[in-house]
Amino acid sequence: MRVCRISLFLYSLIFDYLCNMSNEYFQFKRFLVKQSSSGMKVGTDSCLLGSWVDVKNCRRVLDIGTGTGILALMCAQRLESMTLDFEIDAVDIEPRAVLQARENVLSSPWAEHIHVICMDILNYQSLDKYDLIVCNPPYFEDSLKSVGEQRTLARHNISLNFSDLINKVSNLISQEGNFSVVLPILGAAHFIQLALEQGFYLNSRTDVQTVERKSPERVLLSFSKKENPNPKFDKLVIQREGQYTQDFQNLTRDFYLNF
Numbered sequence: 297m298r299v300c301r302i303s304l305f306l307y308s309l310i311f312d313y314l315c316n317m318s319n320e321y322f323q324f325k326r327f328l329v330k331q332s333s334s335g336m337k338v339g340t341d342s343c344l345l346g347s348w349v350d351v352k353n354c355r356r357v358l359d360i361g362t363g364t365g366i367l368a369l370m371c372a373q374r375l376e377s378m379t380l381d382f383e384i385d386a387v388d389i390e391p392r393a394v395l396q397a398r399e400n401v402l403s404s405p406w407a408e409h410i411h412v413i414c415m416d417i418l419n420y421q422s423l424d425k426y427d428l429i430v431c432n433p434p435y436f437e438d439s440l441k442s443v444g445e446q447r448t449l450a451r452h453n454i455s456l457n458f459s460d461l462i463n464k465v466s467n468l469i470s471q472e473g474n475f476s477v478v479l480p481i482l483g484a485a486h487f488i489q490l491a492l493e494q495g496f497y498l499n500s501r502t503d504v505q506t507v508e509r510k511s512p513e514r515v516l517l518s519f520s521k522k523e524n525p526n527p528k529f530d531k532l533v534i535q536r537e538g539q540y541t542q543d544f545q546n547l548t549r550d551f552y553l554n555f
Contacts, residue, residue: 322366324551326373327404331364333396338366340534341514342432344504345478346370347548348516349430355382356424358468360417360431360461362386365397365410367430370551372406384410385426387417389456417456417464425470431477433461458487462494469521474499476518484515491519500528507535 322329322338331337346367351357351374359368368386375382386401388394394414401410413420433456465475475496479487481503488498496519503512512531534544540555549555 323553324369325553326551327369327400329364329366329369329400330396333392338364341478342366343370343548343551344514344532345430345432345476345516346374347551348502349428349476350474350500350518351375351428352378354427354474355379356426356428357382357384358422358426358429359384359386360429360465361433361456362388362397362412363393363432365400365412367432368397368410368412369400369404369406371428371430372404372409373550375409376406382409385422386410386412387415387420388412389414389416418460420464420468422468425473426468427470427473429465429469429473429475431461431465431475433458433477433479458483458490459494462487462491462496466494466496466521471521474518474520476516478514478516481512481515484517488517495521497521497523498527499524500530502530502532505531505533508533 319337320330320332322331329338342363343366347370349371351371354371354375357368357371357375359365359371362368365386368384372382372384375384384406386397388397391414394412398412401407401412404410469475475491477487484501491498499518499520500516501518502516504514504516505512516532532543532547533541535541545552545555
């Protein structure tokens with residue numbers, strides 16, 4: 297069963313990668329994401345996280361490992377409907393990804409709100425704490441390395457492991473702030489345990505099934521430093537009988553062109 301789950305998850309990642317290899321850009325309803333220079337192309341994981349994350353009452357947002365800038369752009373679009381008083385810092389260690397993210401931000405409606413920074417997040421400092429930190433983190437622990445240095449850097453925890461990531465977030469987030477990630481389901485328990493050990497509490501968890509008959513492959517997690525006695529547990533099925541489910545369409549309809 298464990299081998300089967302790993303195979304399904306890897307198949308999903310390979311499918312995302314192949315679909316985007318020949319695509320130099322990904323068009324959303326209100327912005328375009330160019331991706332030819334980024335190690336990580338637009339995929340389901342970031343689209344899910346950007347649609348799912350709670351942005352209410354957020355003025356300062358940090359996107360760790362921004363890649364193409366997709367999470368920063370999705371958060372900006374959602375925040376715009378609530379307030380114009382917000383700023384988003386998008387940090388990435390890979391120079392070519394940063395250049396592409398800056399290009400995407402400058403061509404978007406929210407260029408004045410998003411700042412793209414080329415830096416190792418472990419060296420990043422901020423005097424002001426963040427209300428929201430989002431991350432689609434490197435997660436292939438103990439797995440085969442990807443082909444190509446750029447993609448390897450984007451996918452793996454060579455320069456950033458889970459413990460370092462959570463510790464850094466703990467130093468940057470406000471007491472009332474939320475920290476949200478998307479992960480493979482097999483890494484969820486380990487990540488949650490590390491977060492608990494560093495003073496975080498689980499706020500919500502959504503297990504994601506690609507299709508209804510398969511076990512969950514991804515998980516969306518939200519943490520804060522404020523204890524939550526009743527965390528929310530949910531599940532999301534993306535497709536049923538060859539069609540996108542209403543739940544998935546409702547979650548992503550502000551972004552995907554066809555919904």
